[in-house]
Amino acid sequence: MLRVRVQLLLGILFLASLSVSFGIVHREHQESQEESDSRGENNPFYFSSDRRFHTLFTNQYGHLRILHRFDQRSKQIQNLENYRVVEFKSKPNTLLLPHHADADFLLVVLNGRAILTLVNPDSRDSYILEQGHAQKIPAGTTFFLVNPDDNENLRIIKLAIPVNNPHRFQDFFLSSTEAQQSYLRGFSKNILEASFDSDFKEINRVLFGEERQQQQGEESREEGVIVELKREQIQELMKHAKSSSRKELSSQDEPFNLRNSKPIYSNKFGRWYEMTPEKNPQLKDLDVFISSVDMKEGALLLPHYNSKAIVIMVINEGEAKIELVGLSDQQQQKQQEESLEVQRYRAELSEDDVFVIPAAYPVAINATSNLNFFAFGINAENNQRNFLAGGKDNVMSEIPTEVLEVSFPASGKKVEKLIKKQSESHFVDAQPEQQQREEGHKGRKGSLSSILGSLY
Amino acid sequence: MLRVRVQLLLGILFLASLSVSFGIVHREHQESQEESDSRGENNPFYFSSDRRFHTLFTNQYGHLRILHRFDQRSKQIQNLENYRVVEFKSKPNTLLLPHHADADFLLVVLNGRAILTLVNPDSRDSYILEQGHAQKIPAGTTFFLVNPDDNENLRIIKLAIPVNNPHRFQDFFLSSTEAQQSYLRGFSKNILEASFDSDFKEINRVLFGEERQQQQGEESREEGVIVELKREQIQELMKHAKSSSRKELSSQDEPFNLRNSKPIYSNKFGRWYEMTPEKNPQLKDLDVFISSVDMKEGALLLPHYNSKAIVIMVINEGEAKIELVGLSDQQQQKQQEESLEVQRYRAELSEDDVFVIPAAYPVAINATSNLNFFAFGINAENNQRNFLAGGKDNVMSEIPTEVLEVSFPASGKKVEKLIKKQSESHFVDAQPEQQQREEGHKGRKGSLSSILGSLY
Amino acid sequence: MLRVRVQLLLGILFLASLSVSFGIVHREHQESQEESDSRGENNPFYFSSDRRFHTLFTNQYGHLRILHRFDQRSKQIQNLENYRVVEFKSKPNTLLLPHHADADFLLVVLNGRAILTLVNPDSRDSYILEQGHAQKIPAGTTFFLVNPDDNENLRIIKLAIPVNNPHRFQDFFLSSTEAQQSYLRGFSKNILEASFDSDFKEINRVLFGEERQQQQGEESREEGVIVELKREQIQELMKHAKSSSRKELSSQDEPFNLRNSKPIYSNKFGRWYEMTPEKNPQLKDLDVFISSVDMKEGALLLPHYNSKAIVIMVINEGEAKIELVGLSDQQQQKQQEESLEVQRYRAELSEDDVFVIPAAYPVAINATSNLNFFAFGINAENNQRNFLAGGKDNVMSEIPTEVLEVSFPASGKKVEKLIKKQSESHFVDAQPEQQQREEGHKGRKGSLSSILGSLY
Numbered sequence A, B, C: 001m002l003r004v005r006v007q008l009l010l011g012i013l014f015l016a017s018l019s020v021s022f023g024i025v026h027r028e029h030q031e032s033q034e035e036s037d038s039r040g041e042n043n044p045f046y047f048s049s050d051r052r053f054h055t056l057f058t059n060q061y062g063h064l065r066i067l068h069r070f071d072q073r074s075k076q077i078q079n080l081e082n083y084r085v086v087e088f089k090s091k092p093n094t095l096l097l098p099h100h101a102d103a104d105f106l107l108v109v110l111n112g113r114a115i116l117t118l119v120n121p122d123s124r125d126s127y128i129l130e131q132g133h134a135q136k137i138p139a140g141t142t143f144f145l146v147n148p149d150d151n152e153n154l155r156i157i158k159l160a161i162p163v164n165n166p167h168r169f170q171d172f173f174l175s176s177t178e179a180q181q182s183y184l185r186g187f188s189k190n191i192l193e194a195s196f197d198s199d200f201k202e203i204n205r206v207l208f209g210e211e212r213q214q215q216q217g218e219e220s221r222e223e224g225v226i227v228e229l230k231r232e233q234i235q236e237l238m239k240h241a242k243s244s245s246r247k248e249l250s251s252q253d254e255p256f257n258l259r260n261s262k263p264i265y266s267n268k269f270g271r272w273y274e275m276t277p278e279k280n281p282q283l284k285d286l287d288v289f290i291s292s293v294d295m296k297e298g299a300l301l302l303p304h305y306n307s308k309a310i311v312i313m314v315i316n317e318g319e320a321k322i323e324l325v326g327l328s329d330q331q332q333q334k335q336q337e338e339s340l341e342v343q344r345y346r347a348e349l350s351e352d353d354v355f356v357i358p359a360a361y362p363v364a365i366n367a368t369s370n371l372n373f374f375a376f377g378i379n380a381e382n383n384q385r386n387f388l389a390g391g392k393d394n395v396m397s398e399i400p401t402e403v404l405e406v407s408f409p410a411s412g413k414k415v416e417k418l419i420k421k422q423s424e425s426h427f428v429d430a431q432p433e434q435q436q437r438e439e440g441h442k443g444r445k446g447s448l449s450s451i452l453g454s455l456y
Helices: A002-021 A028-037 A075-080 A189-196 A200-208 A210-216 A231-239 A281-286 A401-407 A412-421 B002-021 B028-037 B075-080 B189-196 B200-208 B210-216 B231-239 B281-286 B401-407 B412-421 C002-021 C028-037 C075-080 C189-196 C200-208 C210-216 C231-239 C281-286 C401-407 C412-421
Strands: A053-059 A062-067 A084-090 A094-101 A103-111 A114-120 A123-129 A133-137 A142-147 A154-162 A171-173 A226-228 A265-267 A270-275 A288-295 A299-306 A310-317 A320-327 A342-349 A354-357 A363-367 A371-378 A385-387 A427-429 B053-059 B062-067 B084-090 B094-101 B103-111 B114-120 B123-129 B133-137 B142-147 B154-162 B171-173 B226-228 B265-267 B270-275 B288-295 B299-306 B310-317 B320-327 B342-349 B354-357 B363-367 B371-378 B385-387 B427-429 C053-059 C062-067 C084-090 C094-101 C103-111 C114-120 C123-129 C133-137 C142-147 C154-162 C171-173 C226-228 C265-267 C270-275 C288-295 C299-306 C310-317 C320-327 C342-349 C354-357 C363-367 C371-378 C385-387 C427-429
Touching: A062 A094, A062 A226, A075 A310, A084 A094, A084 A142, A094 C401, A103 A281, A103 A288, A103 A310, A103 A371, A114 A133, A114 A231, A123 A133, A133 A281, A142 A154, A154 A310, A171 C320, A189 A200, A189 C299, A189 C363, A189 C412, A189 C427, A200 C412, A231 C401, A281 A288, A288 A299, A299 B189, A320 A354, A320 B171, A363 B189, A401 A412, A401 B094, A401 B231, A412 B189, A412 B200, A427 B189, B062 B094, B062 B226, B075 B310, B084 B094, B084 B142, B103 B281, B103 B288, B103 B310, B103 B371, B114 B133, B114 B231, B123 B133, B133 B281, B142 B154, B154 B310, B189 B200, B281 B288, B288 B299, B299 C189, B320 B354, B320 C171, B363 C189, B401 B412, B401 C094, B401 C231, B412 C189, B412 C200, B427 C189, C062 C094, C062 C226, C075 C310, C084 C094, C084 C142, C103 C281, C103 C288, C103 C310, C103 C371, C114 C133, C114 C231, C123 C133, C133 C281, C142 C154, C154 C310, C189 C200, C281 C288, C288 C299, C320 C354, C401 C412
Parallel strands: none
Antiparallel strands: A053 A062, A062 A084, A084 A154, A094 A142, A094 A171, A094 A226, A103 A133, A103 A154, A114 A123, A114 A142, A265 A270, A270 A288, A288 A371, A299 A363, A299 A385, A299 A427, A310 A354, A310 A371, A320 A342, A320 A363, B053 B062, B062 B084, B084 B154, B094 B142, B094 B171, B094 B226, B103 B133, B103 B154, B114 B123, B114 B142, B265 B270, B270 B288, B288 B371, B299 B363, B299 B385, B299 B427, B310 B354, B310 B371, B320 B342, B320 B363, C053 C062, C062 C084, C084 C154, C094 C142, C094 C171, C094 C226, C103 C133, C103 C154, C114 C123, C114 C142, C265 C270, C270 C288, C288 C371, C299 C363, C299 C385, C299 C427, C310 C354, C310 C371, C320 C342, C320 C363
């Protein structure tokens, strides 16, 4: 009970701090006040790499960690309660041991190469995956992952959708390691003997090595669930793996690479790759879209909102500032007499950070270095991206003059003129030439134009 | 914590009062006792127009209000937790300003006419809607609503299915008004300048008018989110709007009018119009049916239950008495020795009241004036309406004699005779001629037959 | 509040006892310690027939009872929160009176024969069901059930999926009995008179018999909801019932018999019958598979896991020991330094007991007498059963040698040899000849081989 009370109290303090930190910016001095929270640590949509992951396993060869629950950080994204995000990193020439989980996974390679092997009761499929490859691993499928590269680290992000419980799932490993017992060890001696038609001593020696461990005073597989592989072992595994790196759309159950298709938005400031449920049966099954976005330093992704998808973005490389616009709660907090104020949620994002963009919430992203981010879109089917500025896909430019006239203080013509001024679409320069004025932007070293050629 | 305690206490009192108020009526004097609660205020299925709506916005031109959460009033309808109901009313020659929400809407015109415009990133569609027209507005779609009529008020009811959270959603308005800030105002000066390729002062002047406001000491758009439109503005908007009023089934994404189809039940006492998921793709998508029902004063909608749909009914015009039959909780409250008693939930309904009919709960409705009600049916696909009396669709008349024999105290033949006596179907006279006796029905002025000709 | 506190306290004690009882068995003496909980009473996946059912109705002719909520016993199976299990038993020549419920049912005959009659508003369908027959009863369908046999009891198990609330539903009976009032009795006198076009006294006499009851000082239908039927009544009902006992796949909406198809696994130790969503539209609609499994005394169902289905098994005849392997909670309880231990959940099952097997959790079943069990698989579509030992469907035998090599302490060749030793598949002898040693198995009377011929 005490814990409940304390949580309530913390909850109240947290809400209080929110309403201070994210209030509307009417005056300039208020904006500087906000700087104290400019990293966005209290922002419920921001999951910093440092503070919001829970490590499941780590050793000298890599780690496996899980992002905190979305629904516990904000009620505003409660519909993400069935989704978890897992990050896996491993060193060159390593293996993540065979295991299965009580969750569907959508696995995406952010960096490096992998051999992914899916083991079925009567067959197995091995694939070579490269950056941008995605693959659904159905719940309960035993699989293992090799980083076959001699130099490059492997970095994978997985969206997990648990099947026994909305937010919890577990990894069942076949091997006993210092990190985890083999799940086979959970069966009694009698059952194991009858199952393997062998004496328990033999089973123990071959599968668990617990006697040896006691003799030697140490665990048999001291490495844990990520282990080193020899070159020849990797070469043998490589032989049986299919490469699908060059195909945009592979056969229904095979990996696909979202960066092999044509970008849906592209100009000198950025490129947006996307694969949707409409185009891929694995994504249709999960109702998820995936995106990979490159932006040049100094570029701005124009303000826009997703019509129905909730987006989980992961910074892969580089840094960015993000601004998300929400509302104070209309249905609960509004006093009849007061105006409903908008809330700005900002954060400064760097590698491995995660940010959630609720459906219908307007957002803008400013790349403060060359940037690549990846995104899962949940509830993706028929999602539409509505831009609020720019030449194309701009929802504001479809509003008729008569309505603009009564919606905004200036005349309809003046509003239209403002809306149409920006001729670029989707990605623009965050600091157009004519505005090199009193910018609060400190770290910038040169004009944007001198950098544009240098990316990718 | 205090609030929790108090709610618990109130909950207990409430349950106690329920079991008193809705117990079974064995004796006449108990029935009169019940009269004290005849308005049904404690009835968890009854949402009175006065007490169960929360106003989101109101001014001299109209209002927007949201019904309380269903699942917070009764666990018995917890599966409605993802659904909300919104009512919108506006005066002649007005506009509800452009906005979008993080919810799917099913919009229905109960009274008056509307121009509904859906704005997409690269197109817009305008429709003229009349009484009985329905249209799905997908989550995140920017739209605005005009009441183009010179005299009649517009009344709209929306079923909302939120996408970020099961029960909460928010309206994002483009314009800054005294009621709500423009969501564009949530972006910082730098982002707005780069997005619109313009100086912030210009943007502020054209879109937000905050300077002017400070100069004048008042808000620029003092009207709030519902504003007046000039005749010529309406005429211009009307020109580009498609009329779909005469078509029963329009193209897949366009509005449809449920009152243009043939009524599914019809006689001299009433008419029932219905559009189901099987007949309309927009409704299939939401798994909702919609009904519009006319009843004459003194008519009775025969006792029946919906096999699987939970029905949310809204009184559009007139008054009615409703009786709903539930059971005390078998699985939790039953003492082994006691008989399980039925509970009667009654209410006297008038304009704008909402009443929820759980699936499988028997219900009967008595029109105490000429009546029109509208209904959403949730979980609608393959729903069947099972009547318990009357000539057609009467589930009792399909039970074989041998089973009637052992199910009821009288002989099978006598039970069949009783079941078949009522020759009308669906709608009947609530006070047949031969029963003008000791009716407790006070306010009735004349015989029903003298009224029947006067309706519609 | 007090109750909450007490529950919390009990919860803590319960968790504490769990971690003691189900910890890993490293040493033999610990195994004997575990015997004190060998019945598995604290095992959250075990629902004993004695303690985990709530009786809804019982009289001399049979009973109707409901299993406790799954999600209240363990968070690990929270995704079963929308499912309930009901057991119905009745004596020869009886009728379960006509009623409907606010839940979809999947009804399966475990023992005996039944006439099931589904009553629709304009038709009725009667079917003769035998052991292994299954039928979906859509929510709100009025139905009644006859045990037409002169000698054998009828035993039925129903999976219930409520429609108004995730876990609660109610049975609405048409007749007034000592157990439950007729739901028609919930309507007021006026409504009943108008509905049946009859005087209330007549209605009461024919349908409710309350006057008679008061005169006689007893209930009119004292039997309750299960009543006796005369031979000639049964014969009359039988005449109109369709028999579908010989067809493997009947027409889409009709009953089907899962034991009429070929077993999916079969050898001298056991037989497994299964019907999946892929093969049957009623099951596809519910996303459920159903299985019926026969095992001989002394047989072992090899360790395996279901890839995505959560299985609810019901012991129909005989006894078994079950072992289920889970993990301590990785995401919440793990201390970075400690090894993650597996948990063994065991139970000794006998007739009418229920056991839940979460998806992806390995399980093994040892028949300690001739055994028949039935199972519902929830979330069934594309479920795969992954065996961990045996000749066929063995996921371990698909792991390449190089990976076995680094996964287990012995060499890859030795591991492969162990994996391939067991030549039988799915069902094996739980105590192979060469191991008749220091078995802790007390009650066994003879060698398995002497029993094998005697089953079914």
